[in-house]
Amino acid sequence: MPKRVGLRDIAEALNVSITTVSRALNDKFDINPETKKVILEKAEELNYRPNAFAVSLRKNEYNTIGVILPTIDHYFFSTVLKGIMNKAHNSNYLVLIGESGHQTDKEQQIMDQFINHCVTGVIISTTVGSEVKDTLEPLRRRRIPFIQVDRPAGDKDDPYVRYDDEKGAFLATEHLIDRGFKKIALIKGPDICNISNARLSGYQLAMEKYNLPFDPRFVKSGNNIDFAENGYHLARQVLLAKNRPDAIFTITDELATGVYRAAKELNLRIPDDLGIVGYSNSKISTHLSPPLTTVEQPGEEMGEQAFDFLQQSIIGNASDLSKTFDARLIIRDSSLKSIQILNSIATNG
Amino acid sequence: MPKRVGLRDIAEALNVSITTVSRALNDKFDINPETKKVILEKAEELNYRPNAFAVSLRKNEYNTIGVILPTIDHYFFSTVLKGIMNKAHNSNYLVLIGESGHQTDKEQQIMDQFINHCVTGVIISTTVGSEVKDTLEPLRRRRIPFIQVDRPAGDKDDPYVRYDDEKGAFLATEHLIDRGFKKIALIKGPDICNISNARLSGYQLAMEKYNLPFDPRFVKSGNNIDFAENGYHLARQVLLAKNRPDAIFTITDELATGVYRAAKELNLRIPDDLGIVGYSNSKISTHLSPPLTTVEQPGEEMGEQAFDFLQQSIIGNASDLSKTFDARLIIRDSSLKSIQILNSIATNG
């Protein structure tokens, strides 16, 4: 491995001091234009690049942000990351990234690594686990700014960028009710997952508002909400019971795809026999047949917003750095019961 | 912002030298266990973390790898990244990542940033553009090891991890022929995309092998191969012509989803009226109806392999560091023409 060329190499080659070389390369004023020209040429010739480690150390400016996500090969999170990186690149920040794999200990390990690397700020989507306090503690202690994404888990005043999950679920449920569905089941995640809970809550609110009974047998919980297989099994459970629902709201699009399969197997037409609404507007949703009605979740925007907030926080802007993105429903065919059926219900009801 | 606590702070608090503190923290031998204990306690109390920038600078060991991908919110690339990060984390490497967005200049910008940050190695999936030579040149000049993923663009002896695209396309086409399809169309990408070309070539080989005519009108090129809409339009073009194909092979699953939509609109049953095979085994493929026959592309494995090779290259192992993953077809229903039809063809033919 050839040694990196440094200021010293340029200096020695030209018989000037390191200081002078530094001055030339950094556009300082007190330098002879003549000398500067020669130095710049030499630097170009030797392909000199400043050692960012040395520069950062000396200037005490480490333009680095860390991003910790539970998983990276997941459409929502990868778009969040994309949003962060777009902005970060423009602001000349370096992006370190870590994947916690939903494991709190790994999350903390990564955080440790980040702190060693003097990150100026952190964007994190915390694990569903409980010891989140310990994850954020090292940041707080060192006053390292951080923004939580999607899963605020810290104190109420910790800045975050999230989505109005409750309202999203409310809109989804309300929409189903609107279209004439009455027995709406919910397929959700584990009880410790606060996102799942928020969506459950939105579902309940809508049911209450329209005086529909809340039937616990219509609420099924799965472990992995990103796994279509789970949606399939839970859908079967609820569809094979004697009092089967006429619509299912799943808290992710992946679960919904499982429901599609179950419905097909049981010869239930979508949406006439079974209305379906998903959540996240992932790529799959447009490609299902019929296309899936779902709740929008603008990952890229959220990522960009998170970075903006982080930057504000870094430069010491103390204003409110939290934002809840408003929920929006994307209506497609999976929830649009055909007019005839809708009418017959209307006349019969 | 509170100053970071450094060795000096611990040293001053205990009235020992910085050297001694360093020794204690780094498990050196020549230190009194008693002193060591006190120092460790103090370090813990002050929440000391070594400044990785200083350590790297001094030891001249920058355990950092850079990853450059054309895009990050794409299933294949995000799984590649996942594979890289798994391995990298275990080997205590820091991962810098950059998204080129298919733009060569941005790619080079990122490369510059990486070099400033003294990356020990780079994993890159180059842009389809032409000036790739300039992208890799800075690495070569500095003897920084690199591994190309998926899109080898440099010299023949540059290490790479790729997939046998030609064979994949061959298998896909051969399979369609095997199942009784004769008029097989291809939906591909732009001519400058070497991946697209490799798959085209595989398609041609299969057609030749089985003495099927190569009809240029059956080959349609789109710009964005990750965009289902493109597949839809190209499929319409080819399906509405007077001599329509009985099967379509698309070089990505996304294009295939567009074909599904076109087929549905034209009341063509899949696979009886139209066989379809995609490429990449992305999540969507299992959820289409019927499930899509596709060519496997094991992103995570490829990412892990790339990291392994990179590490070999870093430690100076000069052996052959390139691998072409063998192609494998995943057969699902979209290409399985029902037996009756297959028989009737057999008897009539």
Place this chain on the structure above:
DNA sequence: AAAAAAACCGTAAACGATTACGAAAAGCAG
């Protein structure tokens, strides 16, 4: 008890850059 060895710790020089400070040289006014 003297010599040798071992144990423990501090001084100072690196790593590659930036920057405060001062010195030499050159220009200019009188």
Place this chain on the structure above:
DNA sequence: CTGCTTTTCGTAATCGTTTACGGTTTTTTT
């Protein structure tokens, strides 16, 4: 030609570590 300013450049300290080296002090050996 003297004294002052300006231009140009080098010396040395610094960022936070690691580490070669040397110096004490203590222990072991003979």
